[in-house]
Amino acid sequence: xxxxxxxxxxxxxxxxxxxxxxxxxxxxxxxxxxxxxxxxxxxxxxxxxxxxxxxxxxxxxxxxxxxxxxxxxxxxxxxxxxxxxxxxxxxxxxxxxxxxxxxxxxxxxxxxxxxxxxxxxxxxxxxxxxxxxxxxxxxxxxxxxxxxxxxxxxxxxxxxxxxxxxxxxxxxxxxxxxxxxxxx
Amino acid sequence: xxxxxxxxxxxxxxxxxxxxxxxxxxxxxxxxxxxxxxxxxxxxxxxxxxxxxxxxxxxxxxxxxxxxxxxxxxxxxxxxxxxxxxxxxxxxxxxxxxxxxxxxxxxxxxxxxxxxxxxxxxxxxxxxxxxxxxxxxxxxxxxxxxxxxxxxxxxxxxxxxxxxxxxxxxxxxxxxxxxxxxxx
DNA sequence: ATCTGTGTACCGTCTGGACGGTATAGTCAT
DNA sequence: ATGACTATACCGTCCAGACGGTACACAGAT
Numbered sequence: 001x002x003x004x005x006x007x008x009x010x011x012x013x014x015x016x017x018x019x020x021x022x023x024x025x026x027x028x029x030x031x032x033x034x035x036x037x038x039x040x041x042x043x044x045x046x047x048x049x050x051x052x053x054x055x056x057x058x059x060x061x062x063x064x065x066x067x068x069x070x071x072x073x074x075x076x077x078x079x080x081x082x083x084x085x086x087x088x089x090x091x092x093x094x095x096x097x098x099x100x101x102x103x104x105x106x107x108x109x110x111x112x113x114x115x116x117x118x119x120x121x122x123x124x125x126x127x128x129x130x131x132x133x134x135x136x137x138x139x140x141x142x143x144x145x146x147x148x149x150x151x152x153x154x155x156x157x158x159x160x161x162x163x164x165x166x167x168x169x170x171x172x173x174x175x176x177x178x179x180x181x182x183x184x
Numbered sequence: 185x186x187x188x189x190x191x192x193x194x195x196x197x198x199x200x201x202x203x204x205x206x207x208x209x210x211x212x213x214x215x216x217x218x219x220x221x222x223x224x225x226x227x228x229x230x231x232x233x234x235x236x237x238x239x240x241x242x243x244x245x246x247x248x249x250x251x252x253x254x255x256x257x258x259x260x261x262x263x264x265x266x267x268x269x270x271x272x273x274x275x276x277x278x279x280x281x282x283x284x285x286x287x288x289x290x291x292x293x294x295x296x297x298x299x300x301x302x303x304x305x306x307x308x309x310x311x312x313x314x315x316x317x318x319x320x321x322x323x324x325x326x327x328x329x330x331x332x333x334x335x336x337x338x339x340x341x342x343x344x345x346x347x348x349x350x351x352x353x354x355x356x357x358x359x360x361x362x363x364x365x366x367x368x
Numbered sequence: 369a370t371c372t373g374t375g376t377a378c379c380g381t382c383t384g385g386a387c388g389g390t391a392t393a394g395t396c397a398t
Numbered sequence: 399a400t401g402a403c404t405a406t407a408c409c410g411t412c413c414a415g416a417c418g419g420t421a422c423a424c425a426g427a428t
Protein backbone atom coordinates (compact mmCIF):
# COMPACT_ATOMS: atom_id res chain seq x y z
CA UNK A 1 0.00 0.00 0.00
CA UNK A 2 2.57 2.54 1.09
CA UNK A 3 4.50 2.63 -2.16
CA UNK A 4 7.55 4.71 -1.33
CA UNK A 5 6.30 8.12 -2.22
CA UNK A 6 8.53 10.89 -3.37
CA UNK A 7 9.98 12.36 -0.17
CA UNK A 8 9.15 15.93 -1.13
CA UNK A 9 5.53 14.98 -1.66
CA UNK A 10 5.47 13.69 1.88
CA UNK A 11 6.92 16.96 3.13
CA UNK A 12 4.29 18.93 1.21
CA UNK A 13 1.44 16.81 2.53
CA UNK A 14 2.71 17.19 6.08
CA UNK A 15 3.00 20.93 5.58
CA UNK A 16 -0.58 21.09 4.31
CA UNK A 17 -1.79 19.24 7.39
CA UNK A 18 0.14 21.62 9.63
CA UNK A 19 -1.37 24.65 7.96
CA UNK A 20 -4.89 23.32 8.39
CA UNK A 21 -4.29 22.42 12.01
CA UNK A 22 -2.63 25.69 12.92
CA UNK A 23 -4.44 28.25 10.79
CA UNK A 24 -7.72 26.58 9.92
CA UNK A 25 -9.03 25.08 6.70
CA UNK A 26 -9.90 28.49 5.34
CA UNK A 27 -6.23 29.35 5.24
CA UNK A 28 -5.19 26.34 3.23
CA UNK A 29 -3.66 28.01 0.19
CA UNK A 30 -0.92 26.81 -2.08
CA UNK A 31 1.21 29.74 -1.00
CA UNK A 32 0.83 28.87 2.67
CA UNK A 33 1.67 25.23 2.06
CA UNK A 34 4.73 26.22 0.04
CA UNK A 35 5.98 28.50 2.81
CA UNK A 36 5.39 25.83 5.43
CA UNK A 37 7.19 23.21 3.36
CA UNK A 38 10.09 25.55 2.61
CA UNK A 39 9.42 25.48 -1.10
CA UNK A 40 8.26 27.99 -3.65
CA UNK A 41 4.75 27.97 -4.98
CA UNK A 42 6.04 26.61 -8.25
CA UNK A 43 7.70 23.79 -6.39
CA UNK A 44 4.46 22.68 -4.83
CA UNK A 45 2.65 22.87 -8.14
CA UNK A 46 5.40 20.82 -9.70
CA UNK A 47 4.38 17.90 -7.49
CA UNK A 48 0.65 18.55 -7.27
CA UNK A 49 -0.76 19.99 -10.44
CA UNK A 50 -3.65 21.66 -8.65
CA UNK A 51 -5.08 22.32 -5.25
CA UNK A 52 -7.60 19.57 -5.78
CA UNK A 53 -4.78 17.18 -6.50
CA UNK A 54 -3.15 18.25 -3.25
CA UNK A 55 -6.33 17.52 -1.35
CA UNK A 56 -6.67 14.18 -3.07
CA UNK A 57 -3.16 13.45 -1.84
CA UNK A 58 -4.07 14.42 1.70
CA UNK A 59 -7.09 12.16 1.57
CA UNK A 60 -5.11 9.25 0.16
CA UNK A 61 -2.49 9.68 2.84
CA UNK A 62 -5.08 9.76 5.57
CA UNK A 63 -6.75 6.65 4.21
CA UNK A 64 -3.57 4.64 3.93
CA UNK A 65 -2.56 5.56 7.47
CA UNK A 66 -5.93 4.49 8.75
CA UNK A 67 -6.04 1.21 6.89
CA UNK A 68 -2.48 0.44 7.99
CA UNK A 69 -3.52 1.02 11.60
CA UNK A 70 -6.55 -1.17 11.11
CA UNK A 71 -4.50 -3.96 9.60
CA UNK A 72 -1.98 -3.83 12.42
CA UNK A 73 -4.69 -3.93 15.06
CA UNK A 74 -6.55 -6.75 13.38
CA UNK A 75 -3.38 -8.82 13.18
CA UNK A 76 -2.77 -8.39 16.91
CA UNK A 77 -6.25 -9.55 17.89
CA UNK A 78 -7.05 -13.23 17.58
CA UNK A 79 -10.54 -13.40 19.07
CA UNK A 80 -12.90 -13.56 16.14
CA UNK A 81 -16.10 -11.79 17.19
CA UNK A 82 -15.68 -8.04 17.45
CA UNK A 83 -12.17 -8.12 16.04
CA UNK A 84 -12.80 -5.53 13.37
CA UNK A 85 -14.74 -3.34 15.75
CA UNK A 86 -11.89 -3.31 18.24
CA UNK A 87 -9.46 -2.49 15.46
CA UNK A 88 -11.70 0.39 14.39
CA UNK A 89 -11.71 1.79 17.92
CA UNK A 90 -7.94 1.64 18.12
CA UNK A 91 -7.41 3.07 14.65
CA UNK A 92 -9.57 6.13 15.28
CA UNK A 93 -7.86 6.90 18.57
CA UNK A 94 -5.50 9.80 18.01
CA UNK A 95 -4.97 11.47 21.37
CA UNK A 96 -2.09 13.63 20.20
CA UNK A 97 -2.62 16.51 17.86
CA UNK A 98 0.30 15.51 15.66
CA UNK A 99 -1.40 12.41 14.36
CA UNK A 100 -4.75 14.14 14.26
CA UNK A 101 -3.24 16.37 11.61
CA UNK A 102 -3.58 13.49 9.20
CA UNK A 103 -7.33 13.65 9.43
CA UNK A 104 -7.37 17.23 8.27
CA UNK A 105 -7.64 15.87 4.75
CA UNK A 106 -11.30 15.21 5.31
CA UNK A 107 -11.91 18.77 6.39
CA UNK A 108 -10.01 20.14 3.44
CA UNK A 109 -12.08 18.04 1.08
CA UNK A 110 -15.35 19.11 2.62
CA UNK A 111 -14.50 22.75 2.18
CA UNK A 112 -12.50 22.90 -1.02
CA UNK A 113 -13.53 19.98 -3.09
CA UNK A 114 -16.85 18.46 -2.01
CA UNK A 115 -16.78 16.20 -5.06
CA UNK A 116 -14.10 14.11 -3.38
CA UNK A 117 -16.53 13.40 -0.57
CA UNK A 118 -18.17 10.77 -2.74
CA UNK A 119 -15.14 8.54 -2.47
CA UNK A 120 -15.00 9.14 1.26
CA UNK A 121 -18.62 8.22 1.69
CA UNK A 122 -18.07 4.99 -0.19
CA UNK A 123 -15.20 4.07 2.10
CA UNK A 124 -17.22 4.77 5.22
CA UNK A 125 -20.04 2.66 3.83
CA UNK A 126 -17.60 -0.20 3.41
CA UNK A 127 -16.38 0.07 6.99
CA UNK A 128 -19.92 0.26 8.24
CA UNK A 129 -20.80 -2.91 6.33
CA UNK A 130 -17.72 -4.63 7.71
CA UNK A 131 -18.56 -3.77 11.29
CA UNK A 132 -22.14 -4.93 10.85
CA UNK A 133 -20.81 -8.43 10.14
CA UNK A 134 -18.27 -8.65 12.90
CA UNK A 135 -20.15 -11.07 15.10
CA UNK A 136 -21.86 -8.39 17.16
CA UNK A 137 -25.39 -7.18 16.71
CA UNK A 138 -25.42 -4.54 13.96
CA UNK A 139 -26.92 -1.95 16.29
CA UNK A 140 -24.24 -2.45 18.92
CA UNK A 141 -21.47 -2.39 16.34
CA UNK A 142 -22.91 0.82 14.92
CA UNK A 143 -23.13 2.47 18.32
CA UNK A 144 -19.49 1.64 18.93
CA UNK A 145 -18.50 2.90 15.50
CA UNK A 146 -20.35 6.17 16.07
CA UNK A 147 -18.75 6.64 19.48
CA UNK A 148 -15.32 6.13 17.94
CA UNK A 149 -16.18 8.65 15.25
CA UNK A 150 -17.44 11.03 17.90
CA UNK A 151 -14.18 10.79 19.80
CA UNK A 152 -12.31 11.52 16.64
CA UNK A 153 -14.54 14.52 15.97
CA UNK A 154 -14.05 15.83 19.49
CA UNK A 155 -10.28 15.56 19.10
CA UNK A 156 -10.28 17.23 15.71
CA UNK A 157 -12.35 20.27 16.72
CA UNK A 158 -11.37 20.36 20.38
CA UNK A 159 -15.00 19.88 21.37
CA UNK A 160 -14.60 18.73 24.97
CA UNK A 161 -12.50 15.70 24.08
CA UNK A 162 -12.19 13.34 27.07
CA UNK A 163 -8.62 13.18 28.29
CA UNK A 164 -6.45 11.36 30.76
CA UNK A 165 -8.26 9.02 33.11
CA UNK A 166 -11.70 9.49 31.59
CA UNK A 167 -10.43 8.89 28.09
CA UNK A 168 -8.79 5.65 29.14
CA UNK A 169 -12.02 4.52 30.78
CA UNK A 170 -14.03 5.42 27.69
CA UNK A 171 -11.73 3.45 25.42
CA UNK A 172 -11.80 0.52 27.82
CA UNK A 173 -15.59 0.59 27.96
CA UNK A 174 -15.84 0.63 24.18
CA UNK A 175 -13.50 -2.32 23.89
CA UNK A 176 -15.42 -4.17 26.61
CA UNK A 177 -18.62 -3.61 24.68
CA UNK A 178 -17.21 -5.74 21.88
CA UNK A 179 -16.97 -8.76 24.17
CA UNK A 180 -19.87 -11.22 24.05
CA UNK A 181 -20.23 -11.24 27.85
CA UNK A 182 -21.12 -7.62 28.42
CA UNK A 183 -19.47 -6.95 31.75
CA UNK A 184 -17.68 -3.86 33.00
CA UNK B 185 -34.46 32.97 25.13
CA UNK B 186 -35.92 33.35 21.66
CA UNK B 187 -36.36 37.10 21.75
CA UNK B 188 -38.41 37.82 18.64
CA UNK B 189 -35.74 38.48 16.14
CA UNK B 190 -36.17 40.71 13.18
CA UNK B 191 -37.95 38.58 10.55
CA UNK B 192 -35.49 39.50 7.82
CA UNK B 193 -32.61 38.32 9.97
CA UNK B 194 -34.34 34.97 10.30
CA UNK B 195 -34.71 34.79 6.53
CA UNK B 196 -31.05 35.59 6.02
CA UNK B 197 -29.92 32.98 8.53
CA UNK B 198 -32.11 30.35 6.90
CA UNK B 199 -30.70 31.31 3.51
CA UNK B 200 -27.16 30.96 4.82
CA UNK B 201 -27.92 27.48 6.12
CA UNK B 202 -29.42 26.52 2.78
CA UNK B 203 -26.38 27.72 0.89
CA UNK B 204 -24.01 25.72 3.09
CA UNK B 205 -26.13 22.60 2.83
CA UNK B 206 -26.62 22.80 -0.91
CA UNK B 207 -23.35 24.27 -2.19
CA UNK B 208 -20.86 23.52 0.57
CA UNK B 209 -19.18 25.71 3.18
CA UNK B 210 -16.66 26.95 0.67
CA UNK B 211 -19.46 28.63 -1.23
CA UNK B 212 -20.78 30.56 1.74
CA UNK B 213 -20.43 34.13 0.48
CA UNK B 214 -22.47 37.18 1.30
CA UNK B 215 -23.53 37.38 -2.33
CA UNK B 216 -24.78 33.83 -2.35
CA UNK B 217 -26.70 34.35 0.88
CA UNK B 218 -28.19 37.56 -0.49
CA UNK B 219 -29.38 35.84 -3.65
CA UNK B 220 -30.84 32.97 -1.69
CA UNK B 221 -32.62 35.36 0.66
CA UNK B 222 -33.88 37.53 -2.19
CA UNK B 223 -31.91 40.56 -1.05
CA UNK B 224 -28.96 42.51 -2.31
CA UNK B 225 -25.53 42.17 -0.80
CA UNK B 226 -25.94 45.55 0.82
CA UNK B 227 -29.18 44.42 2.35
CA UNK B 228 -27.53 41.48 4.04
CA UNK B 229 -24.71 43.65 5.32
CA UNK B 230 -27.24 46.05 6.73
CA UNK B 231 -28.45 43.34 9.11
CA UNK B 232 -25.12 41.63 9.70
CA UNK B 233 -22.25 44.06 9.69
CA UNK B 234 -19.75 41.46 8.57
CA UNK B 235 -19.47 37.87 7.51
CA UNK B 236 -18.22 36.98 10.95
CA UNK B 237 -21.34 38.55 12.44
CA UNK B 238 -23.43 36.42 10.11
CA UNK B 239 -21.64 33.30 11.29
CA UNK B 240 -22.09 34.35 14.90
CA UNK B 241 -25.78 34.62 14.16
CA UNK B 242 -25.84 31.14 12.65
CA UNK B 243 -24.08 29.77 15.69
CA UNK B 244 -26.42 31.54 18.10
CA UNK B 245 -29.41 30.22 16.20
CA UNK B 246 -28.06 26.70 16.24
CA UNK B 247 -27.38 26.90 19.96
CA UNK B 248 -30.79 28.19 20.88
CA UNK B 249 -32.48 25.51 18.81
CA UNK B 250 -30.42 22.83 20.49
CA UNK B 251 -30.98 24.09 24.01
CA UNK B 252 -34.71 24.42 23.30
CA UNK B 253 -34.76 20.80 22.16
CA UNK B 254 -32.85 19.77 25.25
CA UNK B 255 -35.22 21.63 27.54
CA UNK B 256 -38.26 20.09 25.88
CA UNK B 257 -36.83 16.59 26.16
CA UNK B 258 -35.79 17.06 29.76
CA UNK B 259 -39.25 18.28 30.68
CA UNK B 260 -40.83 15.18 29.14
CA UNK B 261 -38.62 12.74 31.07
CA UNK B 262 -39.28 12.29 34.76
CA UNK B 263 -36.82 9.52 35.64
CA UNK B 264 -33.90 11.22 37.29
CA UNK B 265 -30.80 9.17 36.45
CA UNK B 266 -29.80 9.55 32.83
CA UNK B 267 -32.38 12.21 32.13
CA UNK B 268 -29.93 14.69 30.65
CA UNK B 269 -28.20 12.00 28.68
CA UNK B 270 -31.44 10.88 27.08
CA UNK B 271 -32.32 14.48 26.27
CA UNK B 272 -28.91 14.87 24.64
CA UNK B 273 -29.49 11.82 22.47
CA UNK B 274 -32.85 13.12 21.34
CA UNK B 275 -31.62 16.66 20.76
CA UNK B 276 -28.75 15.59 18.51
CA UNK B 277 -30.99 13.35 16.42
CA UNK B 278 -31.75 15.11 13.16
CA UNK B 279 -32.63 12.46 10.62
CA UNK B 280 -33.98 14.93 8.07
CA UNK B 281 -31.65 17.18 6.20
CA UNK B 282 -33.86 20.22 6.77
CA UNK B 283 -33.12 20.38 10.46
CA UNK B 284 -29.54 19.36 9.92
CA UNK B 285 -29.14 22.65 8.12
CA UNK B 286 -29.14 24.31 11.50
CA UNK B 287 -25.89 22.65 12.43
CA UNK B 288 -24.13 24.15 9.46
CA UNK B 289 -23.24 27.07 11.69
CA UNK B 290 -20.51 25.02 13.27
CA UNK B 291 -18.99 24.18 9.92
CA UNK B 292 -19.11 27.78 8.83
CA UNK B 293 -17.35 28.86 11.99
CA UNK B 294 -14.63 26.26 11.63
CA UNK B 295 -13.83 27.42 8.14
CA UNK B 296 -14.38 31.15 8.20
CA UNK B 297 -13.93 32.28 11.74
CA UNK B 298 -12.05 29.78 13.90
CA UNK B 299 -11.97 32.31 16.72
CA UNK B 300 -15.62 31.65 17.36
CA UNK B 301 -14.75 28.04 18.09
CA UNK B 302 -13.67 29.08 21.56
CA UNK B 303 -17.24 29.79 22.56
CA UNK B 304 -18.35 26.52 21.03
CA UNK B 305 -15.75 24.59 22.95
CA UNK B 306 -16.86 26.17 26.18
CA UNK B 307 -20.45 25.12 25.53
CA UNK B 308 -19.46 21.56 24.75
CA UNK B 309 -17.41 21.46 27.93
CA UNK B 310 -20.51 22.49 29.87
CA UNK B 311 -22.60 19.74 28.32
CA UNK B 312 -19.90 17.20 28.96
CA UNK B 313 -19.76 18.23 32.62
CA UNK B 314 -23.54 18.01 32.86
CA UNK B 315 -23.64 14.51 31.43
CA UNK B 316 -20.88 13.36 33.75
CA UNK B 317 -23.17 14.15 36.69
CA UNK B 318 -26.34 12.61 35.38
CA UNK B 319 -26.39 9.59 37.63
CA UNK B 320 -24.53 7.33 35.22
CA UNK B 321 -20.86 6.48 35.36
CA UNK B 322 -18.89 9.28 33.67
CA UNK B 323 -17.34 6.85 31.21
CA UNK B 324 -20.71 5.45 30.13
CA UNK B 325 -22.24 8.90 29.83
CA UNK B 326 -19.27 10.00 27.73
CA UNK B 327 -19.53 7.01 25.42
CA UNK B 328 -23.18 7.79 24.85
CA UNK B 329 -22.41 11.44 24.25
CA UNK B 330 -19.73 10.57 21.72
CA UNK B 331 -22.02 8.16 19.91
CA UNK B 332 -24.69 10.86 19.66
CA UNK B 333 -22.08 13.27 18.32
CA UNK B 334 -20.90 10.62 15.89
CA UNK B 335 -24.40 10.14 14.57
CA UNK B 336 -24.74 13.87 14.11
CA UNK B 337 -21.41 13.93 12.26
CA UNK B 338 -22.45 11.06 10.01
CA UNK B 339 -25.67 12.88 9.13
CA UNK B 340 -23.92 16.15 8.47
CA UNK B 341 -21.28 14.78 6.12
CA UNK B 342 -23.24 11.84 4.79
CA UNK B 343 -20.64 9.43 6.15
CA UNK B 344 -22.59 6.16 6.16
CA UNK B 345 -25.31 7.45 8.47
CA UNK B 346 -27.47 4.60 9.75
CA UNK B 347 -31.01 4.90 8.45
CA UNK B 348 -34.40 3.28 8.77
CA UNK B 349 -34.50 0.16 10.89
CA UNK B 350 -30.86 0.23 11.96
CA UNK B 351 -31.06 3.87 12.98
CA UNK B 352 -34.10 3.20 15.14
CA UNK B 353 -32.30 0.29 16.79
CA UNK B 354 -29.22 2.41 17.40
CA UNK B 355 -31.24 5.16 19.04
CA UNK B 356 -33.11 2.60 21.13
CA UNK B 357 -29.88 0.98 22.24
CA UNK B 358 -28.41 4.34 23.24
CA UNK B 359 -31.50 5.19 25.26
CA UNK B 360 -31.46 1.75 26.87
CA UNK B 361 -27.86 2.30 27.90
CA UNK B 362 -29.00 5.18 30.09
CA UNK B 363 -31.14 2.83 32.17
CA UNK B 364 -29.56 1.51 35.40
CA UNK B 365 -30.47 -2.10 34.60
CA UNK B 366 -28.47 -2.59 31.46
CA UNK B 367 -30.73 -4.91 29.51
CA UNK B 368 -31.54 -4.94 25.83
C1' DA C 369 -52.73 70.03 5.27
C1' DT C 370 -48.14 70.85 4.50
C1' DC C 371 -43.42 71.23 5.28
C1' DT C 372 -39.35 69.47 7.29
C1' DG C 373 -36.71 66.17 9.51
C1' DT C 374 -35.47 61.49 11.11
C1' DG C 375 -34.83 56.49 11.24
C1' DT C 376 -35.28 52.09 8.97
C1' DA C 377 -34.56 49.09 5.36
C1' DC C 378 -32.80 48.35 1.81
C1' DC C 379 -30.24 48.59 -3.62
C1' DG C 380 -26.30 48.83 -6.85
C1' DT C 381 -21.65 49.91 -7.62
C1' DC C 382 -16.89 50.03 -6.71
C1' DT C 383 -12.33 49.05 -4.80
C1' DG C 384 -8.68 46.54 -3.02
C1' DG C 385 -6.83 42.33 -1.90
C1' DA C 386 -6.37 37.32 -1.99
C1' DC C 387 -6.06 33.30 -4.51
C1' DG C 388 -5.54 29.61 -8.25
C1' DG C 389 -3.15 28.86 -12.01
C1' DT C 390 0.21 29.79 -15.97
C1' DA C 391 4.49 31.08 -17.91
C1' DT C 392 9.24 31.63 -18.22
C1' DA C 393 14.07 31.99 -17.32
C1' DG C 394 17.51 30.32 -14.53
C1' DT C 395 20.10 27.14 -10.88
C1' DC C 396 22.26 23.03 -9.30
C1' DA C 397 23.23 18.28 -8.49
C1' DT C 398 23.69 13.90 -10.67
C1' DA D 399 21.25 16.99 -20.24
C1' DT D 400 17.62 15.55 -17.34
C1' DG D 401 15.09 16.10 -13.01
C1' DA D 402 13.97 18.93 -9.31
C1' DC D 403 13.38 22.66 -8.27
C1' DT D 404 13.68 28.59 -7.42
C1' DA D 405 12.19 33.18 -8.42
C1' DT D 406 9.41 36.43 -10.47
C1' DA D 407 5.80 38.12 -12.98
C1' DC D 408 1.39 38.04 -14.41
C1' DC D 409 -3.81 37.02 -15.49
C1' DG D 410 -8.61 36.34 -14.34
C1' DT D 411 -11.77 35.62 -10.88
C1' DC D 412 -13.86 35.89 -6.60
C1' DC D 413 -15.04 38.15 -2.59
C1' DA D 414 -15.54 41.29 1.73
C1' DG D 415 -16.55 45.48 2.82
C1' DA D 416 -17.35 50.50 1.98
C1' DC D 417 -20.20 53.90 0.09
C1' DG D 418 -23.73 56.73 -1.91
C1' DG D 419 -28.16 56.71 -2.91
C1' DT D 420 -33.37 55.49 -2.73
C1' DA D 421 -37.96 54.58 -0.88
C1' DC D 422 -40.96 54.89 2.72
C1' DA D 423 -43.07 55.51 7.19
C1' DC D 424 -43.71 58.47 10.83
C1' DA D 425 -43.35 62.69 13.83
C1' DG D 426 -43.79 67.23 15.12
C1' DA D 427 -44.30 72.01 14.06
C1' DT D 428 -46.76 75.51 11.81
